[in-house]
Amino acid sequence: MRVTAVIMAGGRGERFWPKSRNNCPKQFLSLTSDGETMIQKTVKRLESLVEAEDIFIVTNAAYSELVYDQLPQIPKENVLAEPCARNTAPCIAFAAAVIGKKYDDAVMLVLPSDHLIGYQTMYMKTLKKAVNTALDGDNLVTIGITPTYAETGYGYINFGDEKGDAYEVERFVEKPDLKTAKEYLASGKYLWNSGMFVWKISSFMKNMKKFMPDVHDGAVRIGESFGTESYEETLVREFEAFTSESVDFGIMEKASDIYTIPGSFGWDDVGNWLAVERINETDENRNYIDGDVIAVDSKHITVCGGKRLVAAVGMRDTIIVDTDDVLLVCSKNSTQDVKKVIAELKEKNRNELV
Amino acid sequence: MRVTAVIMAGGRGERFWPKSRNNCPKQFLSLTSDGETMIQKTVKRLESLVEAEDIFIVTNAAYSELVYDQLPQIPKENVLAEPCARNTAPCIAFAAAVIGKKYDDAVMLVLPSDHLIGYQTMYMKTLKKAVNTALDGDNLVTIGITPTYAETGYGYINFGDEKGDAYEVERFVEKPDLKTAKEYLASGKYLWNSGMFVWKISSFMKNMKKFMPDVHDGAVRIGESFGTESYEETLVREFEAFTSESVDFGIMEKASDIYTIPGSFGWDDVGNWLAVERINETDENRNYIDGDVIAVDSKHITVCGGKRLVAAVGMRDTIIVDTDDVLLVCSKNSTQDVKKVIAELKEKNRNELV
Numbered sequence: 058m059r060v061t062a063v064i065m066a067g068g069r070g071e072r073f074w075p076k077s078r079n080n081c082p083k084q085f086l087s088l089t090s091d092g093e094t095m096i097q098k099t100v101k102r103l104e105s106l107v108e109a110e111d112i113f114i115v116t117n118a119a120y121s122e123l124v125y126d127q128l129p130q131i132p133k134e135n136v137l138a139e140p141c142a143r144n145t146a147p148c149i150a151f152a153a154a155v156i157g158k159k160y161d162d163a164v165m166l167v168l169p170s171d172h173l174i175g176y177q178t179m180y181m182k183t184l185k186k187a188v189n190t191a192l193d194g195d196n197l198v199t200i201g202i203t204p205t206y207a208e209t210g211y212g213y214i215n216f217g218d219e220k221g222d223a224y225e226v227e228r229f230v231e232k233p234d235l236k237t238a239k240e241y242l243a244s245g246k247y248l249w250n251s252g253m254f255v256w257k258i259s260s261f262m263k264n265m266k267k268f269m270p271d272v273h274d275g276a277v278r279i280g281e282s283f284g285t286e287s288y289e290e291t292l293v294r295e296f297e298a299f300t301s302e303s304v305d306f307g308i309m310e311k312a313s314d315i316y317t318i319p320g321s322f323g324w325d326d327v328g329n330w331l332a333v334e335r336i337n338e339t340d341e342n343r344n345y346i347d348g349d350v351i352a353v354d355s356k357h358i359t360v361c362g363g364k365r366l367v368a369a370v371g372m373r374d375t376i377i378v379d380t381d382d383v384l385l386v387c388s389k390n391s392t393q394d395v396k397k398v399i400a401e402l403k404e405k406n407r408n409e410l411v
Numbered sequence: 412m413r414v415t416a417v418i419m420a421g422g423r424g425e426r427f428w429p430k431s432r433n434n435c436p437k438q439f440l441s442l443t444s445d446g447e448t449m450i451q452k453t454v455k456r457l458e459s460l461v462e463a464e465d466i467f468i469v470t471n472a473a474y475s476e477l478v479y480d481q482l483p484q485i486p487k488e489n490v491l492a493e494p495c496a497r498n499t500a501p502c503i504a505f506a507a508a509v510i511g512k513k514y515d516d517a518v519m520l521v522l523p524s525d526h527l528i529g530y531q532t533m534y535m536k537t538l539k540k541a542v543n544t545a546l547d548g549d550n551l552v553t554i555g556i557t558p559t560y561a562e563t564g565y566g567y568i569n570f571g572d573e574k575g576d577a578y579e580v581e582r583f584v585e586k587p588d589l590k591t592a593k594e595y596l597a598s599g600k601y602l603w604n605s606g607m608f609v610w611k612i613s614s615f616m617k618n619m620k621k622f623m624p625d626v627h628d629g630a631v632r633i634g635e636s637f638g639t640e641s642y643e644e645t646l647v648r649e650f651e652a653f654t655s656e657s658v659d660f661g662i663m664e665k666a667s668d669i670y671t672i673p674g675s676f677g678w679d680d681v682g683n684w685l686a687v688e689r690i691n692e693t694d695e696n697r698n699y700i701d702g703d704v705i706a707v708d709s710k711h712i713t714v715c716g717g718k719r720l721v722a723a724v725g726m727r728d729t730i731i732v733d734t735d736d737v738l739l740v741c742s743k744n745s746t747q748d749v750k751k752v753i754a755e756l757k758e759k760n761r762n763e764l765v
Contacts, residue, residue, distance in 0.1 A: 351752050353748050354745060354748055366738070367737075367740070368738065368749075370740070370749055371741060371744055375729075375740070380719075381719070384721045384731075385722045386721070386726055387722075388725030391707070391708060395722075397707045401705050401707075
């Protein structure tokens with residue numbers, strides 16, 4: 058059966074503000090020194106597994122041009138533009154219906170557009186195992202990451218019995234506190250939830266029909282109209298009516314035949330500015346410095362310079378991000394509070410800075 | 412005898428980089444919320460004591476236009492432009508010779524252009540006492556500041572016997588270490604050296620003749636040429652030949668009849684970025700914030716914003732200064748290291764940023 062990929066690229070990436078903006082979110086930025094954007098890397102690493110014509114990008118309509126520009130190898134008709142944001146369940150149903158019209162049935166890899174993978178061959182092996190598991194019945198397969206420490210910022214997958222390369226999923230759990238995360242690790246029965254899924258379109262749509270029938274039916278109508286004159290109109294009408302729901306909550310936590318393939322391939326969700334020093338080389342003072350920067354007696358700092366000189370003097374554990382219209386200076390302990398700045402800007406109606 | 416003032420405004424103010432630049436140093440900047448520049452304040456506070464026509468500004472030739480603009484009340488011929496920097500002894504001798512040509516003899520107040528005074532009436536009283544002491548013989552008078560803590564960043568004046576309002580100066584001492592500074596305070600015999608001097612021109616020139624005869628003679632030649640066609644040529648020739656020397660080392664540490672008037676008038680030398688929070692109001696988190704700034708969970712920070720939004724998140728004890736072409740992020744413990752950035756810029760020949 059044909060293997061297709063759906064890359065979800067509608068996110069806002071608020072935690073990478075002020076580089077990530079409404080008009081150019083994280084997945085369209087390069088956060089590594091090679092200059093490749095996150096979504097370019099995501100597509101590139103599928104090269105040996107999925108044909109370009111079988112890669113579909115679901116994104117907000119506002120970002121279609123960014124996708125065309127950054128991914129010229131992807132056929133334009135594969136860029137599926139959501140008229141509004143409805144979270145991942147409608148997003149994936151939309152793509153499944155469109156691909157279903159094209160190929161009847163196919164395997165779908167569902168992948169975030171803004172994660173990094175360090176070990177390509179191990180990643181490919183894991184995806185192939187997931188494809189095989191997806192083909193074996195009507196399984197829904199999720200890629201779990203073998204944890205390396207008690208991270209409290211990820212959801213976890215509690216798995217049970219082994220079945221070939223896969224493990225049965227017992228349940229999905231939300232981000233734990235540190236004590237619970239440590240218990241998860243000690244138990245040897247929990248994986249990080251990577252947000253990567255593999256299934257047959259038919260398996261997924263069966264579950265959509267069961268657990269989110271309205272979205273299923275609307276998605277089918279969008280799929281039927283795909284390539285016809287009524288597509289745009291149908292898309293807007295149906296999509297706007299969808300309930301906003303994550304695929305984790307809407308499907309995965311309710312369905313049967315859920316399996317996980319554990320993977321260890323240098324996965325990084327690049328969740329906030331702290332990731333930049335993890336995914337790039339740092340200097341002898343453990344600083345990550347990009348741009349025109351003079352650092353004096355500064356250690357463990359991350360500086361993403363802009364057009365001006367940035368001078369950092371005597372700084373520790375600080376993130377400095379310079380853009381044309383906004384400068385962020387943030388303690389490494391407070392990266393989660395960047396969203397408070399965005400909230401204040403929205404409240405003050407200063408949307409040009411969001 | 413007429414009371415004149417000489418305001419020394421040739422300094423570079425490197426410790427206020429990047430606001431203070433080669434083309435607009437600290438004395439020409441406003442560091443307070445009222446918008447007045449340091450030199451404007453310096454002149455304004457002399458209003459009740461010295462006529463505008465008797466206020467002389469000695470500055471680098473490059474800053475003459477800044478002085479004309481900021482101090483239109485000062486006659487242009489009172490703006491004495493040094494062709495090069497030769498420290499304070501030649502600077503004051505130059506002014507003394509020019510004023511000496513105009514008035515034969517007069518009292519000279521010699522004042523830095525970039526200090527702040529909080530208590531105006533007490534300042535005036537101190538200056539008047541200094542004028543009276545200067546008129547009583549050939550005394551050289553320095554204004555000492557009664558210390559409020561063991562500052563290690565100032566020079567100290569060790570005083571002896573009382574003589575009217577004044578005290579005889581035993582010696583001048585360089586910036587002490589903390590232990591020594593504490594001993595100075597405990598002794599009750601040391602004042603901070605404010606760099607403000609009062610004397611008759613005749614008294615000063617007598618001492619110049621004795622201790623720095625070459626500079627004395629050159630200054631006299633400049634004074635004689637003042638107002639004639641040969642002035643510019645004489646000034647450049649003589650001034651460039653002067654030894655670079657401070658008045659403290661060249662004269663004050665060697666001369667007799669040195670007196671100090673102790674003052675307590677809210678003096679602040681505004682020595683570096685730490686001063687900004689001292690001389691301005693701070694908010695409930697002890698932050699000083701100027702410009703378009705969003706501060707989230709930040710305490711004891713100083714932000715001098717520029718044209719862009721500055722977002723400070725989770726920051727402590729940090730100075731952020733945003734300008735069009737340079738951004739400074741500096742720990743409050745490292746303000747003295749700002750000069751290392753300037754040194755690096757000079758070394759790299761990036762003088763446009765200095």
